[in-house]
Structure formats: C-alpha cells, structure tokens
Amino acid sequence: THARAVPPKNYPSITPPYQHLLKQLELTRSILNRPLTLAEKIIYSHLDNVEEGLAGGDPVRGAKHLKLRPDRVAMQDASAQMALLQFSTCDRPTTAVPTSIHCDHLISAYSGAEADLKRAIVSNKEVFDFLESAAKKYGIEFWGPGSGIIHQIVLENYSAPGLLMLGTDSHTPNAGGLGAIAIGVGGADAVDAMTHTPWELTAPKMIGVELKGKLSGWVSAKDVVLEVVGRLTVRGGTGHVIEYFGEGVETQSATGLATIANMGAEMGATTTTFPYTAAMRSYLHATNRGPVADAADKAQASGFLSADKGAEYDQHIVIDLSTLEPRFNGPFTPDFSTPLSKFGDLVKEKGWKDEISASLIGSCTNSSYHDMSRVASIARQAKAKGLKTATSFMITPGSELINATIERDGLKGDLEAVGGVVLSNACGPCIGQWDREECKGEENAILTSFNRNFKARNDGNRQTMNFLASPDIVTAMAFSGKLSFDPTKDELIGADGKPFRFEPPTGDELPSTGFTAGDTSYLPTALPTPVPETELAISPTSTRLELLAPFDPHFTAEEFADPNKALEFEDLRCLIRIRGKCTTDEISAAGAWLKYKGHLTNLSENTLIGATNDQNGKINSAIDYLPGESEGTIPEVAKRFKARGQPWMIVTDHNYGEGSAREHASLQPRFLGAKVILARSFARIHRMNLTKQGVLPLTLVNEDDYSLIDAGDKVSTKGFDALLRGDLNAEISVVVEKPDGKKVEIPTHHGLSKDQVEWIKFGSALNGIKAQTKA
Ligand code: F3S
The missing domain is CATH 3.30.499.10 (Aconitase, domain 3)
Known part of the structure; x- marks a missing residue:
C-alpha cells in the first residue's frame, strides 16, 4: 500500500498545527466578533501576529496587506529553478517549512510513457540534476521525473484541511480539494516561506458558491467548474477566494472537489476551498493519513474547518447540481x-x-x-x-x-x-x-x-x-x-x-482494495536531512543554468550612514517609452525561451521583445542615445547600457505587466540595469514583483505626462531620499533633462509599504533576507 505518511521537519506529523491554529482562531474571533468564512478562518489563523494583523478591526477585503506564515511549499521543475537559485542567495542551510520539488513540466509526450520519460531524462538531465542537488543540500523532498504531477502528488501526500500552502504553479489551488488554502505564487514569494519571512497577501474578497442537489448520470465535478467559469469569466475571480458550501459539497468525492478547486485558477481566483467532508476523511485514510483525518475531526469539532453560519460573501452564486x-x-x-x-x-x-x-x-x-x-x-x-x-x-x-x-x-x-x-x-x-x-x-x-x-x-x-x-x-x-x-x-x-x-458512466471514488504505490523508487526520503556540503550541480558552461548573483544595492552602507548624502537616482537614461498593452509575455516571452528559466543571462535576451516603441511604432526597437550608436533590439540596447554602466528607466502605458506572476519579467530588466519603471498604471502582481527585485515602480500622477519623456532623456528622482530615510508619505517626482538642457519635473505616486521600501533599500527582498541571516 501507499506509505508516505511521514512527519515534516517542524511539525510532529504531516498534520497541520491545529492546536496553534485554533488558538489563533480564538484570538481572531475575540477581535472581529462576527461570523467568519472558512477562508477567513484559515488565513487569519496563519497570521504572523493576529493582534497586529487585525489591529483596527476587520481587514478591508481587497486592500489590507496581511502577513502570513504558510505551512508548506511545493515547486514544479520549470519554476523551481529560479526559486532555488534565489533561495541559494539567502545563505540558509535548509528551508524553514517542509518543501517539495516535482519534476513534471519538462517531459514531452511523444510515443508513450516509457520512451517519453527516457527521452526527457536525457534532454533535461542537467536541470533535473541541479534540482536534485538543491533538494539534497537544503533537505527538500525530491519527486523525480516520472513520479507524477505536482498537484496530484500534493493531494495524495501533503494537502490537509486547514493547511496554508504556497506552490510555484498557478494550479496550486488544486490542494483546496482537501479543504486547504493553497495559493500559486512566484519563486520570490516561495522564498519568503522557505526563509521564515512573513509572506504578504492582500486580504481577499470572498465569492460563496452554494451547491444544491446531487450530480447524476453523465454529469461530473468537472461540469460544475466549467459552469462556474462560464458564469464568472476569466477575470471574475481576481482577488477573490472562491469558497463552496451547501449540501452538494457533501456528495462529491475529494478528488472531484480538487478538480473544481484546480480550475478556480481559470477565473483568476486567489484560490478555492471547501469545508471538511466525509469524502475528504476517506481520501486521507486511503492515502495512509488516518492521523491527519483524526486531527481534522477534532479541529472541526471546534468549528475550524467550515464557515460560520451567517458568514458574509461579497458575491453569492447558487448552482443546482440536479439540473446541471x-x-x-x-x-x-x-x-x-x-x-x-x-x-x-x-x-x-x-x-x-x-x-x-x-x-x-x-x-x-x-x-x-x-x-x-x-x-x-x-x-x-x-x-x-x-x-x-x-x-x-x-x-x-x-x-x-x-x-x-x-x-x-x-x-x-x-x-x-x-x-x-x-x-x-x-x-x-x-x-x-x-x-x-x-x-x-x-x-x-x-x-x-x-x-x-x-x-x-x-x-x-x-x-x-x-x-x-x-x-x-x-x-x-x-x-x-x-x-x-x-x-x-x-x-x-x-x-x-x-x-x-452508452449507459452513463459509473465508478468508484476510491479503490476498494486500497492504492498501490507502484514503483517505490519514486518516493523521496521523507523530511530529508540537509547535506550542506552538497555542491549545487551547475556546470559553468551550462546554457540552461546559472548561479544567481545578488543584485547590488542602489546605495552603499556609507551613503546611507551619511545624512548629507542625497539618496537619489541620478542620470538614469530612458531606454524606451512603451506604447499600449505590455503583458508579462511581452516582457519575458515563453515558448522556446522556457528552456532558459534557470539562466538569467540567456533568458534576458528576450527582455521586452514584444513591447512596442511609442516613438517609432516598432516592436522590439530601441534607439541608443549616444552619437554614433544606432537602433537595436530592446535587449541589445539594454545590454549596451549595462556594459557601459549606464542605469536606465522606462516609461510605460496602462496595466504594465498584466498576465501572470512570471517573476522573470521583473528579474530580467533589473538584471540589465533598470532602476525605475514609470507607468500610467501597473498590474498589481507585477508591481509587487518589481519591488521585490529592488526596482522602483512609480505611477504618473497625470497620465498625460507620459509623453513628456523620450528615449535618451536624462532622468533623476527627487524625494526618493526622504522615502528611503523612512518618510512613507514622501512625494517623489522625476526630473527629466532633454538633450537641449531644458528640464521638466513630473510628479509621481509610489504607494510603497514600509516593507517594500526596505526591499528597495536592500537592492532586493532577497538581499534583505540575506542580511537577516547574517544578523
Ligand atoms: Fe501540469 Fe497542466 Fe497541471 S501543466 S501542473 S498538468 S495544468
């Protein structure tokens, strides 16, 4: 039978720390004094500090930043590369929470399981070897190629009712099928959890979906979520947790619920979750996690694992399963x-x-x-x-x-x-x-x-x-x-x-004779002990992997210590003014570039290649300001700037960085020398990612000022010094010097929190974490 129930390093078992969470919940109740949704219970009980997090009463959904302590991290092979390269710059001997790596994305389908797997292992050997070496070094559970897909393995081994987990993949919410709050994030966010740094989440809004009736015949859980996606659309879940409840939840298998949770990602939802059910209990037992089920039963006796009667949702949807x-x-x-x-x-x-x-x-x-x-x-x-x-x-x-x-x-x-x-x-x-x-x-x-x-x-x-x-x-x-x-x-x-x-399909929710583990060589050592002397397997000649050098801070410690030194960016050059839509795909293309996910230098060759230059209307075109220099692709000109030590900024249109949490879209410009992105507006996650990498994101106060800055103009900041020295209300403007020497001052908003200013101060959030390690 399947034998994977083993205790993660900082819990006595894979059971979530219910006693601690129940205490936190009690404190939450005493402060908020109102009925809570299930998601609120799980999220607030994972606050780093409940009193601080809930100071001032109810966190405003959609606005308040919460600092949370996730219980676990899971990473897939494509995104784990950059996450681990970033983690390796933090000088930590091990991950602070149980973490797993899953080799699943890099395996092509061609002719069937055996041949495909062999081919993939050969063509991706250096990536798999690197991931395995990092797992060994830091004590991470390594699920090698062929073991399975991240979300299925997480459901079978790690997810549990009331758990808070992060995963570096957008379908991480699949784990919500067992009543967890599981959220898809970029690598830098995963590093927060792995280094015991509180992880920030904006208090989500809540969509309540009530399931009535019972499925029958040809209709299955997949149809429930296909219906919900149709109703809410691809943007309808943005900034929301989708929480299901009602009699219809009780009649579904745990894996059916996981299918529904999985596709919450298609609506842009932060995650999806469900109250604890009998089917979840059976699934936990079937996957050899009886003790987790028993502990969940007790936690539910205190009302932890379902919403309170009268809990309020920002939207309420009803689905009748009998008529679906x-x-x-x-x-x-x-x-x-x-x-x-x-x-x-x-x-x-x-x-x-x-x-x-x-x-x-x-x-x-x-x-x-x-x-x-x-x-x-x-x-x-x-x-x-x-x-x-x-x-x-x-x-x-x-x-x-x-x-x-x-x-x-x-x-x-x-x-x-x-x-x-x-x-x-x-x-x-x-x-x-x-x-x-x-x-x-x-x-x-x-x-x-x-x-x-x-x-x-x-x-x-x-x-x-x-x-x-x-x-x-x-x-x-x-x-x-x-x-x-x-x-x-x-x-x-x-x-x-x-x-x-055809007669309607029939089937068993769980195998009547239990699961069989199959090839047990896939099972990683549970809670492996870190082996710090392990070298990360990265060949210096590799084109796919490269150690990540920490970004330099913008100012030295001496400059910070000198009160007479004005901490301002001076003489930045505007690389390009970008017109129209510029998504993370335009900033860091995928497709054939995917193979360079672990090699920032090589991946940076695609930086902004999809962006449109507002001054000449061309895609992927930048003009070098130096006499004698000429037009080039955007990465070409950015590389020239970097080579001559010329820091730069760009001006962008609305919703810059929309699309995904792809963190390479912020790492690459930073790597090539970007200090400031001045936008008419930003996509929220991308703005956060830029800040994490130490880039200053500024928004134009008057959006028409967009056209006052041209490529090649000299740009300096004014007011940045006050912000860096602790005045969060500091007003920042940019001073633009034209080639004829004329100057124009443009007002901007920064909207940064205290923590975010710290990240920029250190040159990146990771540098800040590293500084804490040293301290
Ligand atoms: Fe893999 Fe597709 Fe799921 S890429 S993680 S099987 S969404």
Missing part, C-alpha cells in the same frame, strides 16, 4: 461555455468541421481513481461492442500512485484495449510538451479534460481548437470522432452492425 448538464468550454478561452444539448448546433452555426482530431484525458485536473474508473466503464461498454476509439486517445495519469493502481485494477487495460495510449505521469500535452505530427498548421478540434485552452497551448498550433470537457464526455466522444455526437442520446454502430447507446 455536461459542458464544453472553448475554444481558446475557458469561459466560453456551452451545454452538451446545444453544442451540436454551435458546431453547425460556427461552421466548424464536425471532426475530433484527438482526445486527451488526465493531467493534474482530472486523473483521479474516480475519473479513471468512470472512463474505464465507458471503455468496457465500447469494447463489448467491438469498438475502438475513432480518434487518437491519450491518458495522462497524475501520479505513479494512480498509474500503478489503475494498472493493478485493470482500468488501464480497459483503456488500452480500445486504443488508449497511456503517457508518462507528467504534464505532457497539457503544457505543450506534445510532439504532435498530425494537423500541423491546420484548423482542427481536440477534446481534453485539462484546464487551459489558450491558443497553441497543447501542440503549438494556433489553429487547434481545444474544447474542455469532463473525462467521461471526452472518452465517449472519442468513439464517434464527431463534435456533434451526444453520447447521452446518440447511437453508435457496434461491430455486430447493431446500434447501441
């Missing part, structure tokens, strides 16, 4: 949602070719035992009629635990018997790691039970329309190969020439 239909969300956006009964008409109306080119199930979103046993029941029906799938049909198990258990129980055989190809336990086609030979450059439709469907995400083809649906629907439709096929009503012709119709 299977749904398709897409193409190209997860919020374009169509019920099954109308999908055939939509296909006609849009003029889409009535053909499915590939069917894919599994991934971190939908590869539970429950999902697999339901789809196997469909496969068995088809096999009995002599049918094979009419499209290619791929299955991505979320973990070795699932893979081994479905193999033992014959479910894998059921799927393979009808043409299914089981891929390795990794992200594969969900993250574009799919060497697909068919349909290159052609319009085609695929059905998946994944969570994202942006253009080109799965196979790199912008013409591939990805429709998200439940595993049951994807599987059943694979036998017809037609988009317009309704498996709940339409008939197929069996090998005997007779028509038949």
Whole structure:
C-alpha cells in the first residue's frame, strides 16, 4: 500500500498545527466578533501576529496587506529553478517549512510513457540534476521525473484541511480539494516561506458558491467548474477566494472537489476551498493519513474547518447540481461555455468541421481513481461492442500512485484495449510538451479534460481548437470522432452492425482494495536531512543554468550612514517609452525561451521583445542615445547600457505587466540595469514583483505626462531620499533633462509599504533576507 505518511521537519506529523491554529482562531474571533468564512478562518489563523494583523478591526477585503506564515511549499521543475537559485542567495542551510520539488513540466509526450520519460531524462538531465542537488543540500523532498504531477502528488501526500500552502504553479489551488488554502505564487514569494519571512497577501474578497442537489448520470465535478467559469469569466475571480458550501459539497468525492478547486485558477481566483467532508476523511485514510483525518475531526469539532453560519460573501452564486448538464468550454478561452444539448448546433452555426482530431484525458485536473474508473466503464461498454476509439486517445495519469493502481485494477487495460495510449505521469500535452505530427498548421478540434485552452497551448498550433470537457464526455466522444455526437442520446454502430447507446458512466471514488504505490523508487526520503556540503550541480558552461548573483544595492552602507548624502537616482537614461498593452509575455516571452528559466543571462535576451516603441511604432526597437550608436533590439540596447554602466528607466502605458506572476519579467530588466519603471498604471502582481527585485515602480500622477519623456532623456528622482530615510508619505517626482538642457519635473505616486521600501533599500527582498541571516 501507499506509505508516505511521514512527519515534516517542524511539525510532529504531516498534520497541520491545529492546536496553534485554533488558538489563533480564538484570538481572531475575540477581535472581529462576527461570523467568519472558512477562508477567513484559515488565513487569519496563519497570521504572523493576529493582534497586529487585525489591529483596527476587520481587514478591508481587497486592500489590507496581511502577513502570513504558510505551512508548506511545493515547486514544479520549470519554476523551481529560479526559486532555488534565489533561495541559494539567502545563505540558509535548509528551508524553514517542509518543501517539495516535482519534476513534471519538462517531459514531452511523444510515443508513450516509457520512451517519453527516457527521452526527457536525457534532454533535461542537467536541470533535473541541479534540482536534485538543491533538494539534497537544503533537505527538500525530491519527486523525480516520472513520479507524477505536482498537484496530484500534493493531494495524495501533503494537502490537509486547514493547511496554508504556497506552490510555484498557478494550479496550486488544486490542494483546496482537501479543504486547504493553497495559493500559486512566484519563486520570490516561495522564498519568503522557505526563509521564515512573513509572506504578504492582500486580504481577499470572498465569492460563496452554494451547491444544491446531487450530480447524476453523465454529469461530473468537472461540469460544475466549467459552469462556474462560464458564469464568472476569466477575470471574475481576481482577488477573490472562491469558497463552496451547501449540501452538494457533501456528495462529491475529494478528488472531484480538487478538480473544481484546480480550475478556480481559470477565473483568476486567489484560490478555492471547501469545508471538511466525509469524502475528504476517506481520501486521507486511503492515502495512509488516518492521523491527519483524526486531527481534522477534532479541529472541526471546534468549528475550524467550515464557515460560520451567517458568514458574509461579497458575491453569492447558487448552482443546482440536479439540473446541471455536461459542458464544453472553448475554444481558446475557458469561459466560453456551452451545454452538451446545444453544442451540436454551435458546431453547425460556427461552421466548424464536425471532426475530433484527438482526445486527451488526465493531467493534474482530472486523473483521479474516480475519473479513471468512470472512463474505464465507458471503455468496457465500447469494447463489448467491438469498438475502438475513432480518434487518437491519450491518458495522462497524475501520479505513479494512480498509474500503478489503475494498472493493478485493470482500468488501464480497459483503456488500452480500445486504443488508449497511456503517457508518462507528467504534464505532457497539457503544457505543450506534445510532439504532435498530425494537423500541423491546420484548423482542427481536440477534446481534453485539462484546464487551459489558450491558443497553441497543447501542440503549438494556433489553429487547434481545444474544447474542455469532463473525462467521461471526452472518452465517449472519442468513439464517434464527431463534435456533434451526444453520447447521452446518440447511437453508435457496434461491430455486430447493431446500434447501441452508452449507459452513463459509473465508478468508484476510491479503490476498494486500497492504492498501490507502484514503483517505490519514486518516493523521496521523507523530511530529508540537509547535506550542506552538497555542491549545487551547475556546470559553468551550462546554457540552461546559472548561479544567481545578488543584485547590488542602489546605495552603499556609507551613503546611507551619511545624512548629507542625497539618496537619489541620478542620470538614469530612458531606454524606451512603451506604447499600449505590455503583458508579462511581452516582457519575458515563453515558448522556446522556457528552456532558459534557470539562466538569467540567456533568458534576458528576450527582455521586452514584444513591447512596442511609442516613438517609432516598432516592436522590439530601441534607439541608443549616444552619437554614433544606432537602433537595436530592446535587449541589445539594454545590454549596451549595462556594459557601459549606464542605469536606465522606462516609461510605460496602462496595466504594465498584466498576465501572470512570471517573476522573470521583473528579474530580467533589473538584471540589465533598470532602476525605475514609470507607468500610467501597473498590474498589481507585477508591481509587487518589481519591488521585490529592488526596482522602483512609480505611477504618473497625470497620465498625460507620459509623453513628456523620450528615449535618451536624462532622468533623476527627487524625494526618493526622504522615502528611503523612512518618510512613507514622501512625494517623489522625476526630473527629466532633454538633450537641449531644458528640464521638466513630473510628479509621481509610489504607494510603497514600509516593507517594500526596505526591499528597495536592500537592492532586493532577497538581499534583505540575506542580511537577516547574517544578523
Ligand atoms: Fe501540469 Fe497542466 Fe497541471 S501543466 S501542473 S498538468 S495544468
């Protein structure tokens, strides 16, 4: 059986520290004196200091910064590289909270589990070796390639009701299926938790989703979340926790709840969570965590693991599970949602070719035992009629635990018997790691039970329309190969020439004989002891990995100590004035650049290559101000500035840095010498990321002043000195000197908190952490 229940380093067991959390909750109640939502209970009980955090009464949702102490961190292989490189600059011998690394994103799907895994291990060897060496050095649990997908492994081993965890992946909220608050963050935020630095979160707003009735037949948990995404849209959850409650929650499997929590990310939600249920208790027992379940039972006896009666939500949504239909969300956006009964008409109306080119199930979103046993029941029906799938049909198990258990129980055989190809336990086609030979450059439709469907995400083809649906629907439709096929009503012709119709799928929430661990060599040493003498495995000639040198502080200790020294940026040069939308994709492109995630110098070659120069209208064009120098790409000119020791700033339009928490978009400009970003407005997370890397983010008081600064102008700050010396109300302006010597002063807002000013003072938040280590 699966044996992973082992105590993390600073808890007596993997059980969350309920006694401490209950005390914190009691204090919270005495201060706020009102009914609390479940998310409020979990978040406030993790405050670094409850009295301080709740001073002044109710934290204003959407405004107040909370300082929290997460219990655990999980990182996937692509983002862990930069997170660990940053952590390594902090000079800590080990991580302050239990941490795990999961090798899942870098494994391409091509021909099946075994061959794909071998290929990926060879092509990513240096990255995996580096991650393993860092895990050994710092005492981190290392789940190597083939062990499974981060979120499934976290659910099987680490998530627990009332836990607060951070993960360096946007679908970290999957762990909410067991009643945790699990939040996706960038590496620098993970480093906060790993170094015992309080982690800042803006008090979230709350969306309450009430589930009534019961699911039946063809409808599954996936359809619940497809419905909610359709209602709330891709922006509807921003800054909110989505908290489900009601009788309908009790009737779902824990893994079904995880599917719902997983796709909260598609609405931009901070996270999703659920009250503690009997199904969660069974899942904890089945994954060998009985003591966690027992402790959760006790914590719930004090009311910790569900919302109080009368708790207030900023929005209230009701979903009647009894009337829900299977749904398709897409193409190209997860919020374009169509019920099954109308999908055939939509296909006609849009003029889409009535053909499915590939069917894919599994991934971190939908590869539970429950999902697999339901789809196997469909496969068995088809096999009995002599049918094979009419499209290619791929299955991505979320973990070795699932893979081994479905193999033992014959479910894998059921799927393979009808043409299914089981891929390795990794992200594969969900993250574009799919060497697909068919349909290159052609319009085609695929059905998946994944969570994202942006253009080109799965196979790199912008013409591939990805429709998200439940595993049951994807599987059943694979036998017809037609988009317009309704498996709940339409008939197929069996090998005997007779028509038949599928019966609704059935399956077991949990394996009746328990899980089997499969290949136990994947299981990491639990709570490994750090081995500090371990060298981080980074070759000096590597093009993919590079040690991170701490950023220099902007001013020396002597300058800070001298009250007569004005701590101002002087003679910065404006590199470019950027026009229009500039997302984190435009600042730090993904795609082929992904392989440089651990090599800041090489990745910086893509800095701002998608940005539009407002002065010449061109994309990725900057003009060097020096006589005799010429136009170049933005990274080229930025590198020239860096080479001659010329610090720089840029002027940007509205919502600069929108898109994602991609921290490379702030690390790269800082690395190339940016000191100030002056924007009409910023995306909130990106502004925070810039500050963490020591870049001063300023907002124009008058947005029309945007055009007063041109590339090549000399720019200095005024008022920065007062801010750095402790006056949070200091007004900062920038003084712009034109080539003819004329000067213009432009007022700005800084809006920085005390902690954020400290980060800039140290040159980066990490430098601040490092200084604490020394102290
Ligand atoms: Fe991996 Fe896709 Fe999930 S990339 S973590 S399987 S969303």
